[in-house]
Amino acid sequence: MLTAEKKKYTFEDYMMLEEGAPFQLINYDLIMSPSPTPIHQLISIRIVNAMFNFLENKKDNGFLVSAPMDVKFDDGNVLQPDVLYISAQRKLDLVKERIEGAPDLVIEILSPSNAYYDLRQKKDIYQKYGVKEYIIVDPIALNFELYILSEGVFKLHQKAEKAEQLHSVLLPGLSFDLNKIFNF
DSSP states (O other), rough: EEEOOOOOOOHHHHHHHHTOOOOEEEEEEEEEEOOOHHHHHHHHHHHHHHHHHHHTTTTTTOOEEEESOOOEEEEEEEEEOSOOOOOOHHHHBBSSEEEOOSSSSEEOOOOOTTTHHHIIIIIHHHHHHHHEEEEEEEEETTTEEOOOOOOEEEEEEEEEEEEEEEOOOOSTTEEHHHHHTOOO
């Protein structure tokens, strides 16, 4: 990811970008990233498919979407998580022209160009604004890490390797079979 030249950008500046421009606003910096790799996109589709099927079977009317989808946390932070979920109870409050506030669950798939932001800056923003469950997918190490927000701090709840399953806490019964997700 590359940082644009200006020192501080705001939500107003961000909204002047062309629709679909490959930027996120992270701590008042415009961060540009290249399009995701094919493996990244394959993993994203498999995660969304597993979540969609789970939610449909549970008749859950929450909001599930994959990137690009703007999530405005404050005037200096508009992020685009790879996958996000908002519970049915919070959907009307948060889903506007973009998402305004913290989703309940965020999933980020690491790429060489974005790992620093996903593991540090974005993780800190998700924690600060109250994302309840944060999952980091590492396509190189072939693992998932699931963090739960506890007393305002993310705590590692589960780390799953390729031959294992990862179990959501926020959505009891939702499991990701890493063998299926990393089958490429």
